[in-house]
Amino acid sequence: MSGGRTKAIRCAACQKRIRAHEPDLILQDLDGGGPQKFFHTRCGGAAYAAVTEKLGGYLLTVRHVEAEAN
Ligand SMILES: [Zn+2]
Numbered sequence: 001m002s003g004g005r006t007k008a009i010r011c012a013a014c015q016k017r018i019r020a021h022e023p024d025l026i027l028q029d030l031d032g033g034g035p036q037k038f039f040h041t042r043c044g045g046a047a048y049a050a051v052t053e054k055l056g057g058y059l060l061t062v063r064h065v066e067a068e069a070n
Helices: 041-053
Strands: 024-029 037-040 058-063
Touching (some): 024 041
Antiparallel strands (some): 024 037, 024 058
16 A cells, blocks of 8 residues: 555445545445445435435444634
8 A cells, every 4th residue: 555645535326526625424334344335415315315224234424524624
């Protein structure tokens, strides 16, 4: 592993990049330890639907970005 670049994160709903300054939703599948999925907060409906479908099977984290951060 090398380089300090932040890997581009794409929204699982609209496939567009989630910019570093945008808050996002992180959906983690607790069952199979699958990969995390990321969503724009505005695309979060899909994430919430998945959580509702499988209560307790997903961990949904909302990451807030500090507007004043540095
Ligand atoms: Zn999106």
